[in-house]
Amino acid sequence: MAFNKNLKEILYSVAAIISALLLGALLIKLSGHSALKAYYYLFYGAFGSTYNIAQTFLKTIPLIFTGLAVAVGFQSGLFNIGAEGQLYLGAFAAALAAIIFSNLPGFILIPLALAAGALAGSLWAAVPGILRAKTGAHEVITTIMFNYIGILLTTFLLKNYFKEEGPVDQTKKIAEQARLPELVANTRLTWALFIAIFVIIIIYYLLNHTAYGYDLQLVGENINAAEYSGVDSDKVIINTMLLSGGIAGLAGSTMVLGVLHRFITNFSPGYGFTGIAVAVLGRNKPLGVLFAAFLFGILESGGMSMQLFAKIPADLMTIVQGLVILFVAAPSIFKILKNKSGIFRGDNS
Amino acid sequence: MTINAVEMKNISKSFGSVKANDSIDFSVKKGEIHCLLGENGAGKSTLVKILFGLYNKDQGQIKINNKPVKINNPAGAIKEKMGMIHQHFMLVDRFSIIENIIAGQEPTRTWGTSIDKKKAAVKVKEISQNFGFDLDPEALIENLSVGEQQRVEIMKALYREAEILILDEPTAVLTPQETEELFEIMESLKEDNKTIIFITHKLNETMEIADRITILRDGKKIGTVNKNDTTPQKLANMMVGREVLLDLEKSSKNPGKEIFSIKNLSYKNPVSGLELNEINISFKKGEIVGLAGVEGNGQLELEEIIAGLKAPDSGEILFNSQKITKVSTRERRNMGLAHIPSDRNKYGLVGNFSLAKNILLGSEWNPEFKNKFMIDFDYLNNYTDQILKEYDVRFSGKNSRASELSGGNQQKLIIGRELSRGAEFVLAAQPTRGVDIGAIEFIHRQLLKIREEDKAVFLISAELDELMSLSDRILVIYEGNIVARGKVEDFDQEELGLLMAGHSREER
Ligand SMILES: Nc1ncnc2c1ncn2[C@@H]1O[C@H](COP(=O)(O)OP(=O)(O)O)[C@@H](O)[C@H]1O
Ligand SMILES: [Mg+2]
Numbered sequence: 001m002a003f004n005k006n007l008k009e010i011l012y013s014v015a016a017i018i019s020a021l022l023l024g025a026l027l028i029k030l031s032g033h034s035a036l037k038a039y040y041y042l043f044y045g046a047f048g049s050t051y052n053i054a055q056t057f058l059k060t061i062p063l064i065f066t067g068l069a070v071a072v073g074f075q076s077g078l079f080n081i082g083a084e085g086q087l088y089l090g091a092f093a094a095a096l097a098a099i100i101f102s103n104l105p106g107f108i109l110i111p112l113a114l115a116a117g118a119l120a121g122s123l124w125a126a127v128p129g130i131l132r133a134k135t136g137a138h139e140v141i142t143t144i145m146f147n148y149i150g151i152l153l154t155t156f157l158l159k160n161y162f163k164e165e166g167p168v169d170q171t172k173k174i175a176e177q178a179r180l181p182e183l184v185a186n187t188r189l190t191w192a193l194f195i196a197i198f199v200i201i202i203i204y205y206l207l208n209h210t211a212y213g214y215d216l217q218l219v220g221e222n223i224n225a226a227e228y229s230g231v232d233s234d235k236v237i238i239n240t241m242l243l244s245g246g247i248a249g250l251a252g253s254t255m256v257l258g259v260l261h262r263f264i265t266n267f268s269p270g271y272g273f274t275g276i277a278v279a280v281l282g283r284n285k286p287l288g289v290l291f292a293a294f295l296f297g298i299l300e301s302g303g304m305s306m307q308l309f310a311k312i313p314a315d316l317m318t319i320v321q322g323l324v325i326l327f328v329a330a331p332s333i334f335k336i337l338k339n340k341s342g343i344f345r346g347d348n349s
Numbered sequence: 350m351t352i353n354a355v356e357m358k359n360i361s362k363s364f365g366s367v368k369a370n371d372s373i374d375f376s377v378k379k380g381e382i383h384c385l386l387g388e389n390g391a392g393k394s395t396l397v398k399i400l401f402g403l404y405n406k407d408q409g410q411i412k413i414n415n416k417p418v419k420i421n422n423p424a425g426a427i428k429e430k431m432g433m434i435h436q437h438f439m440l441v442d443r444f445s446i447i448e449n450i451i452a453g454q455e456p457t458r459t460w461g462t463s464i465d466k467k468k469a470a471v472k473v474k475e476i477s478q479n480f481g482f483d484l485d486p487e488a489l490i491e492n493l494s495v496g497e498q499q500r501v502e503i504m505k506a507l508y509r510e511a512e513i514l515i516l517d518e519p520t521a522v523l524t525p526q527e528t529e530e531l532f533e534i535m536e537s538l539k540e541d542n543k544t545i546i547f548i549t550h551k552l553n554e555t556m557e558i559a560d561r562i563t564i565l566r567d568g569k570k571i572g573t574v575n576k577n578d579t580t581p582q583k584l585a586n587m588m589v590g591r592e593v594l595l596d597l598e599k600s601s602k603n604p605g606k607e608i609f610s611i612k613n614l615s616y617k618n619p620v621s622g623l624e625l626n627e628i629n630i631s632f633k634k635g636e637i638v639g640l641a642g643v644e645g646n647g648q649l650e651l652e653e654i655i656a657g658l659k660a661p662d663s664g665e666i667l668f669n670s671q672k673i674t675k676v677s678t679r680e681r682r683n684m685g686l687a688h689i690p691s692d693r694n695k696y697g698l699v700g701n702f703s704l705a706k707n708i709l710l711g712s713e714w715n716p717e718f719k720n721k722f723m724i725d726f727d728y729l730n731n732y733t734d735q736i737l738k739e740y741d742v743r744f745s746g747k748n749s750r751a752s753e754l755s756g757g758n759q760q761k762l763i764i765g766r767e768l769s770r771g772a773e774f775v776l777a778a779q780p781t782r783g784v785d786i787g788a789i790e791f792i793h794r795q796l797l798k799i800r801e802e803d804k805a806v807f808l809i810s811a812e813l814d815e816l817m818s819l820s821d822r823i824l825v826i827y828e829g830n831i832v833a834r835g836k837v838e839d840f841d842q843e844e845l846g847l848l849m850a851g852h853s854r855e856e857r
Contacts, residue, residue: 205723209723209724209726210722210723210724211713211714211719211724214706214709214713214724215713217702218699218702218710221699221700221701221702222695222698222699222700224695224696225695225696225697225698225699225710227658227678227696228656228658228678228688228690228696228697228711229678229679229682229710229711230677230678230679230680230681230682230683230711231679232677232679
């Protein structure tokens with residue numbers, strides 16, 4: 001039955017995507033473009049060649065991490081909007097680790113740099129976690145503030161201590177052996193893809209099959225029942241933020257080790273924020289996040305070619321992307337509305 | 350020929366796939382108190398809401414005083430001289446009793462012109478005196494107790510010349526004393542030849558006040574009986590649809606040594622200001638200690654302190670002679686504390702979790718449920734099946750979530766989880782609240798079984814029947830103080846009721 005339910009959700013999502021594309025086609029048509037051509041290039045851009053497929057995956061990877069980071073927080077009732085800041089800290093720490101320990105061999109250096117990134121993300125998220133647990137300061141506010149602080153802090157440190165000579169605010173390149181090996185030559189699609197999928201699997205098991213994950217979800221579902229049953233909810237909240245921040249940190253470190261090969265200020269086009277949409281779309285489940293991130297990847301790389309070759313204006317492209325997200329996310333929205341209206345059901349049994 | 354004040358024939362009403370009323374015939378004689386009895390969800394409210402024009406029926410006819418009528422809305426019902434008292438009152442807090450009563454009655458004029466008000470006041474006073482309402486018409490609603498507000502609702506109906514009064518579970522919100530007062534008012538209304546439909550699921554209230562009783566179960570009418578021709582046992586069987594054991598067999602046994610104790614415990618609730626004052630209680634093996642009290646007199650605070658959810662301001666708690674005052678909830682549970690919480694939705698259950706995951710609550714780190722690092726779901730599922738069976742939890746599908754169970758089954762799930770852990774001390778707070786009598790019987794037997802197994806039970810309850818039939822010793826709490834304590838034989842129900850309401854023993 002659980003399987004049936006999952007199947008239903010998948011079928012629903014596919015139907016939602018198709019309806020959104022149909023509605024999008026209508027809009028494209030109305031604005032005087034050829035919908036067929038537009039969607040051809042959407043598909044072509046996403047899957048038309050090995051290179052294009054690699055680009056699609058490349059866009060997917062950071063969103064898997066940030067989406068998962070947000071989803072893990074949600075599962076525990078925490079709204080971690082700070083993935084962006086945690087990502088920057090992670091990227092910065094990974095770059096530093098790779099530069100400082102550049103004489104280590106790759107099989108040590110890569111894990112070390114990845115771990116440094118995860119740790120930095122964790123610590124950056126820990127502060128809002130502790131504030132939430134100990135003082136009740138809401139994590140939405142604190143994580144947003146920590147985004148600004150985090151992004152500016154990395155810029156500050158970079159400019160003052162680690163900047164490479166030249167016009168661009170960036171570190172020097174990391175050593176060859178610190179870079180993640182490419183899966184497809186000259187695409188920058190690297191082992192980061194497997195790391196992302198590996199992390200998805202780990203988190204899936206952690207959430208669904210361990211006492212740790214049970215407590216995490218318990219605190220999210222009913223914090224009073226958690227306390228009643230003997231769970232230290234403060235500890236769970238802090239641990240969840242550590243975990244969430246760590247995953248967001250990995251988004252940064254895999255970007256540095258796989259794509260950028262250095263730290264550059266303001267390199268992220270908002271992966272941390274898009275991660276929120278990915279998490280919502282993926283219903284906060286690890287596998288759901290995987291698919292949602294992939295969908296975003298397709299829309300990103302396909303959208304680019306739609307603009308380039310079908311001459312669809314960028315705004316229209318954004319509308320089509322928005323429609324897909326809206327349609328797929330609709331059940332969650334309906335659910336919220338339904339729960340709300342439940343209040344009004346008369347009852348005096 | 351007797352006049353039937355109300356005659357409902359062949360009434361049906363469905364909500365989606367639920368048949369809330371299934372071809373029900375229901376008639377009430379003029380001047381009688383007719384009790385509509387049934388478990389939660391039996392269809393009682395639906396039936397009277399149809400009568401009062403709040404729901405449209407799917408089929409059926411209604412006659413009032415032997416005359417066929419069509420009632421489409423409450424205004425139509427009021428025209429037929431009916432009045433309904435809901436559980437949620439519809440009064441304006443800032444207005445006086447009299448203003449509330451006449452509000453809406455004088456639609457053409459702004460109400461409150463002095464002459465109308467005076468006339469109205471006379472009429473209200475008359476009603477108040479005739480039926481023993483004992484209320485000052487000028488008092489503001491916000492200063493009234495729940496019971497008094499209910500009386501205002503009844504007066505409002507009478508002011509509108511209601512001859513047929515419908516009371517939907519009026520006693521659910523009342524203290525035992527207030528219930529008695531309500532019954533007195535109902536008796537005097539009956540003397541005035543008013544007709545009363547009184548809804549309840551409580552047998553003792555039925556037997557006390559009703560002339561005739563109609564029993565509903567699962568949307569169907571099971572029968573109508575005269576009070577004098579029936580017994581609580583028969584009524585219970587009809588309500589539940591099987592043989593229910595009302596009289597519990599409690600063995601006489603001597604309690605063993607002390608296992609749990611509370612010493613000089615004080616606590617002030619920072620929100621409500623309620624203070625627990627120097628509470629001392631000792632619990633012995635094989636003994637049920639009952640704490641009687643109207644809700645909100647410190648029971649919840651005491652419960653949370655014992656469970657380790659709140660820290661007392663001073664005093665001590667001892668478990669097996671070990672001080673546990675500062676010990677965490679988890680450790681208390683590991684030491685052998687079981688807790689059936691008074692608020693099962695807040696504390697006892699996770700609505701969105703499966704039944705198995707609710708059974709796991711509190712045991713997730715227990716090696717018994719683990720297979721290396723992972724939770725052993727095969728084991729957990731088997732274990733869950735066993736508990737659900739042993740504790741007779743009824744559920745629809747294997748993957749049901751806890752929120753999909755009925756209240757009684759939720760409670761049985763919690764009790765199954767808590768009692769199957771081999772606890773030494775069971776904190777059972779309002780264990781049968783909102784639970785049907787079939788389940789109540791089952792829960793009572795489980796608590797007695799625990800007692801037989803030489804464990805200690807602390808039963809916190811507002812139900813006098815329950816306290817009297819289960820407890821070995823009884824304490825009464827009022828405004829945070831233990832105002833009386835003794836063996837169960839030393840109390841009778843009436844006295845307990847008075848003590849709970851704050852009368853001291855000497856006053857009687
Ligand atoms: N407004 C409603 N919408 C949907 N279902 C309802 C509604 N009112 C009652 N029901 C359902 O009808 C059945 C009978 O309910 P009700 O008449 O309130 O029972 P009772 O008053 O005897 O406890 C229950 O299964 C209940 O869930
Ligand atoms: Mg009802």
